[in-house]
Amino acid sequence: MDYEALKEEIIAYSKKIGISKIGFTSGDPFIEMKNRLIRQEELGYQSGFEHKNIEERTHPELIFDEPRSIIAIALAYPSKMKDAPRGERGSRRGIFCKASWGVDYHVLVREKLEQLASFIDSKADNGRFKLMVDTGELVDRAVAERAGIGWSGKNCSIITPEFGSYVYLGEMITNLPFAPDEPIQDQCGECTKCLDACPTGALVQPGQLDAQRCIAFLTQTKGVLPDEFRDKVGNRLYGCDTCQTICPKNKGVDFHLNPDMEANPEIAKPLLQPLLDISNREFKEKYGEVSGSWRGKKPIQRNAILALGHFKEQSAVRDLVKVLNEDVRPEIRGTAAWSLGKIGGEQAKEALIRAQAEENDSLVLKEINKGLQLLE
Structure with a gap:
């Protein structure tokens, strides 16, 4: 089968169904991420919401038989609210973060992954897929980074050249051998604005988050x-x-x-x-x-x-x-x-x-x- 041609078809289809960005990577282990996770655990920086098994989080072969490649997707979400109400004395308002403004992103991203898997299944014989959104074993950010969706910023978010960091991430492991894409070079440079602005100092250094101090976790x-x-x-x-x-x-x-x-x-x-x-x-x-x-x-x-x-x-x-x-x-x-x-x-x-x-x-x-x- 011509997997390069199929890859191009998948990319075209992904745009048609509203996927903002798609990337491909190998099913190889995420060794660098594994070392980071071990260090995070040693320092007590984990939130406790993560999948507990670091081996499964970084070795696709432990959770999927013959992982030949992984397809990563990103969906861009709004950063500004239309008709936002103003809080004032006597009628104060709270705020949910931007990633929680619309319908639960787990539902939205999984829907796109299911559409994508169905499309690939109709084009390729014997294709198998494992879909994941946030609560799966793999680290979404590590997959997206290696698949060329964006680079991992100093604020620990995936930053895309097109949509910034305002993207939902998801991925699917497959037994189909798609050629991997090139990762994007880090573009944060010398900037440390995110570290300087963190209200609780949860960003202890570039790319390292103490989740126990992160307001997103604390809330x-x-x-x-x-x-x-x-x-x-x-x-x-x-x-x-x-x-x-x-x-x-x-x-x-x-x-x-x-x-x-x-x-x-x-x-x-x-x-x-x-x-x-x-x-x-x-x-x-x-x-x-x-x-x-x-x-x-x-x-x-x-x-x-x-x-x-x-x-x-x-x-x-x-x-x-x-x-x-x-x-x-x-x-x-x-x-x-x-x-x-x-x-x-x-x-x-x-x-x-x-x-x-x-x-x-x-x-x-x-x-x-x-x-x-x-x-x-």
């Missing part, structure tokens, strides 16, 4: 947020775009290529106070389609409480007092206590003193004391 955790990060989260409800928005390669980059990627402003930049008592059902109905909902409502609610404290939003005191007194989850009650201390005022102080006398949970009591200290 997805479910417990009480460590003290040092609370003010730095700001009004972020899910994810963080700082190291992308500061990147010169993203300047002026904004592609609106798929209606499913467009933000619903009331979901991507929602009012904070209605989130405090949203039910599981309401949360699923409103936010269930976006990738930022995958951890459920608890992290989003905790982050909304922190954001109200960040804004020192007096109008939220009554709602936060209700959370402090009535929410069954200690982490949420405790976060409300801390935010009440940040906001301040007599009403907040009285509520904290009253709660201190009635609360039995040690975690919540600790946060109440922090809130009272903030009022001093």
Whole structure:
């Protein structure tokens, strides 16, 4: 079979179905990435959300029989929200990161990979495929880099010459032997803007991220947020775009290529106070389609409480007092206590003193004391 001709057909088809960029690489192991992952694990820099087996993450032959090549794809997503609402005193808003503005990218990218696999299957005999989007074994970034989609930036994102880093990534392993593409040369140069701008210093050096300090990771955790990060989260409800928005390669980059990627402003930049008592059902109905909902409502609610404290939003005191007194989850009650201390005022102080006398949970009591200290 003429695999070079088929490769050209695949590239043409990928453009037809709305894939922004496609690249091909071998099914060889990712040895450099393996060494990096081992080092990350030794340093305690992993988030814990990753696939646990480093061998499987870097050796395609362990997860697929005869991996002759890997096809990587990228879908460009918007960086600017149309009709974005403005938050103001009395109606503060939070923000989801750009990658979570539209329909869950796992769904969108997998759909394109399935279309692509179906097309290749119709052209080649005995083709086999394993599709992956983010939650698969392989490291999307390593595959995309080797396949020539873009280079791995100092902010640990794949940066494409055409679409900047605002791209979703996915890949498929196949037993079909396509010729590999050339990787793109690093174009970051001497620039360190992303490292300098990172709010928590999570980018410890070019290309190395301490996920435990990354706001994108922290917004997805479910417990009480460590003290040092609370003010730095700001009004972020899910994810963080700082190291992308500061990147010169993203300047002026904004592609609106798929209606499913467009933000619903009331979901991507929602009012904070209605989130405090949203039910599981309401949360699923409103936010269930976006990738930022995958951890459920608890992290989003905790982050909304922190954001109200960040804004020192007096109008939220009554709602936060209700959370402090009535929410069954200690982490949420405790976060409300801390935010009440940040906001301040007599009403907040009285509520904290009253709660201190009635609360039995040690975690919540600790946060109440922090809130009272903030009022001093």
